[in-house]
Amino acid sequence: EYPLHRHVSGFTSSLRTSSAEAYVPTSVDLPNGLRRPHQKPAILRKISAAQQLSASEVVTHLGQTVVLASGTLSVLLHCEAVGNPKPTISWAKNGEEVKYNDRILLQPDDSLQILAPVEADVGFYACNASSALGSDTVSIAVTLAGKPLIKASRATVINTESPAVTVDIGSTVKTIQRANITISCQVAGVPEAEVTWFKNKVKLSSAHHLHDGLLLIANVSLSDQGLYSCKAANLRGEVTESSQLLVLEPPRPLPYLEDLTAILSSAETGTRSVLTSPSGTKMTVSPGGSVLIGCAVDGHPTPNITWLYSGEPLSLRHRLLAAGRILQILNVSDAPDGEFSCLAQNEAGSLTQKTSLAIQEYRWSVDKLMACSASCGHKGVQLPQLRCFLDGAEVNISHCKEKPKPALQPIACNRRDCPSRWMVTSWSPCTRSCGGGIQIRRVTCQRLTAKGSSVPMSNEACAQVSKRPVDTQNCNRQPCVEWVASSWGQCNGPCIGPRLAVQHRQIFCQTKDGTSVSSDQCSALPRPLSTQNCWTDVCGVHWRVSLWTVCTATCGNYGFQSRRVDCVHVRTNKPVLEHHCSWRPRPVNWQRCNITPCENGKLMRGGEAVWGSGGERRQSCLSEMQHCTPC
Numbered sequence: 001e002y003p004l005h006r007h008v009s010g011f012t013s014s015l016r017t018s019s020a021e022a023y024v025p026t027s028v029d030l031p032n033g034l035r036r037p038h039q040k041p042a043i044l045r046k047i048s049a050a051q052q053l054s055a056s057e058v059v060t061h062l063g064q065t066v067v068l069a070s071g072t073l074s075v076l077l078h079c080e081a082v083g084n085p086k087p088t089i090s091w092a093k094n095g096e097e098v099k100y101n102d103r104i105l106l107q108p109d110d111s112l113q114i115l116a117p118v119e120a121d122v123g124f125y126a127c128n129a130s131s132a133l134g135s136d137t138v139s140i141a142v143t144l145a146g147k148p149l150i151k152a153s154r155a156t157v158i159n160t161e162s163p164a165v166t167v168d169i170g171s172t173v174k175t176i177q178r179a180n181i182t183i184s185c186q187v188a189g190v191p192e193a194e195v196t197w198f199k200n201k202v203k204l205s206s207a208h209h210l211h212d213g214l215l216l217i218a219n220v221s222l223s224d225q226g227l228y229s230c231k232a233a234n235l236r237g238e239v240t241e242s243s244q245l246l247v248l249e250p251p252r253p254l255p256y257l258e259d260l261t262a263i264l265s266s267a268e269t270g271t272r273s274v275l276t277s278p279s280g281t282k283m284t285v286s287p288g289g290s291v292l293i294g295c296a297v298d299g300h301p302t303p304n305i306t307w308l309y310s311g312e313p314l315s316l317r318h319r320l321l322a323a324g325r326i327l328q329i330l331n332v333s334d335a336p337d338g339e340f341s342c343l344a345q346n347e348a349g350s351l352t353q354k355t356s357l358a359i360q361e362y363r364w365s366v367d368k369l370m371a372c373s374a375s376c377g378h379k380g381v382q383l384p385q386l387r388c389f390l391d392g393a394e395v396n397i398s399h400c401k402e403k404p405k406p407a408l409q410p411i412a413c414n415r416r417d418c419p420s421r422w423m424v425t426s427w428s429p430c431t432r433s434c435g436g437g438i439q440i441r442r443v444t445c446q447r448l449t450a451k452g453s454s455v456p457m458s459n460e461a462c463a464q465v466s467k468r469p470v471d472t473q474n475c476n477r478q479p480c481v482e483w484v485a486s487s488w489g490q491c492n493g494p495c496i497g498p499r500l501a502v503q504h505r506q507i508f509c510q511t512k513d514g515t516s517v518s519s520d521q522c523s524a525l526p527r528p529l530s531t532q533n534c535w536t537d538v539c540g541v542h543w544r545v546s547l548w549t550v551c552t553a554t555c556g557n558y559g560f561q562s563r564r565v566d567c568v569h570v571r572t573n574k575p576v577l578e579h580h581c582s583w584r585p586r587p588v589n590w591q592r593c594n595i596t597p598c599e600n601g602k603l604m605r606g607g608e609a610v611w612g613s614g615g616e617r618r619q620s621c622l623s624e625m626q627h628c629t630p631c
Helices: 259-265 457-461 615-628
Strands: 014-016 039-043 059-060 065-068 074-078 081-084 089-093 105-106 112-115 122-130 134-144 149-151 154-158 164-168 172-175 178-182 186-188 194-199 214-217 227-234 237-253 272-277 281-285 291-294 298-301 305-307 318-321 326-329 339-346 349-359 363-369 386-389 393-395 421-424 439-442 443-448 454-456 472-475 482-486 500-504 506-513 531-535 543-544 560-562 565-569 588-592 602-605 608-611
Touching: 039 122, 059 065, 065 074, 065 259, 074 134, 081 122, 134 149, 134 186, 134 272, 149 237, 154 164, 172 178, 194 608, 214 227, 237 339, 237 457, 259 291, 259 326, 272 281, 272 349, 298 339, 298 349, 326 339, 443 457
Parallel strands: 039 134, 059 074, 065 134, 154 172, 164 178, 172 237, 237 349, 272 291, 281 349
Antiparallel strands: 014 065, 039 081, 074 112, 089 122, 105 112, 122 134, 149 186, 178 214, 194 227, 227 237, 237 298, 291 326, 305 339, 318 326, 339 349, 363 386, 386 393, 421 443, 439 472, 443 454, 482 506, 500 531, 543 565, 560 588, 602 608
């Protein structure tokens, strides 16, 4: 009723076991009929000696191997489990949940039956018993007589805390250092297969092996990383499965960061740098400056780094350098308060390092006084000198302009009688504006007291201190000069309008006695005009035009006419030179006329129609018109 989809010939159905038949008890009933206490699920393992089974139907328990033959019509896999509460049974093949159909059935007693098995049914079948208290899993191999079968997994196992981990071959294992890793290579096959282990394709010595196809890698370190392979071989063939072992190292802090030193050397002058640490570092920076923050961490695989400010993602202006290990804050004034932290993460764990930036404040200082405004008398004061400081160093005062200035109280200084000294008044006006004059002033000897009064003293008292200033001096010693103009010339210059021309005269600079000097010496005086407009009959002219001549053609493109244009005197009506009329535009003396198409192929010239009866005559007429065109 369920024929094999793909016949397998030459094999017998058999059951492979290793010792005398027995049941391994997992729990017992309590006396006096008391209720059994809660118990984790446990699957019963049946151990029996090897025996020959019926070729048509194979019934077996877990923990054994079923070898299919050509006559096998049914395989029934029993799974008996105990526990309180009663566990739930589920089946998986090669790590994936079994999909039931009309050929693969789940029986009421939770047994798995395979009808008309085919080669695609070969694999490792696992029964899982689970409840709220835990789970238990046992597998059975269904194979063909021939090349061995290895129970393989495609899972990725990440171990970050367990001291010991066991995985099936084929898994990818990522583990922390110093853990004990056991790789299981469960093999089924007839004839029985021999298992050999390799690391990176190099055969391992038997010292690494454990019983039942287990490989133990104790106290894992970075040197244990690699590809571990299990090869199962018998007389019918061989098969290999491999597991990749990756050793994880959680992020750990480093004492230095080489990239930070290199980047700092090429950064702008004044850029500061600081390394983060797990306990936190601190650095004081100038406002408005740039700072480089390094996250010196190591780990395997290389940790991913995330930067935070006050526990939140960065929103201020920044740049990430050296694959994210260095954070550059372009303007530290954007982050007045808060803490920068770098979160380093990989599959083995995470590490947070942090630093705090303290922005230095500009401040006013008044601890220094300016020089006294006077050496004696009653007005001497000193004002505190305002200076701007940053971190104990004086900086440009413009940095403190946004800070409120402290109140400045003037301090009296040098309030004492002054020594006798000469006092002078302003010079009087010069007695002459040119040619040499005299100025005078008053010179007296006085002493200014600490109360602000001035006391006259004898000239001898001041003479002992300094020489008496002069009270008279010469002034305005430059010679007296003036502009002198010659008589106007004739009114015969170029015409600039009707009866209007231009006349000229010479302008000289000379002294009062008539000596000519450079014009520069008269530059302070207003200079007379050297040209002026004048009236003259010579410029009483205008343009006179005649009537237009008759147009040279009545149609076509070559007709023109002309007229006479003369510059004539208004009074005599006689022609004069044309430049006398140049102050007005000259009228045109020729123009085109009768620019209209000619009809019926005829040309009009001087009012006479010339018919184009032949090509030769028409050409002659056209040649004549072309000859006239340049006029």
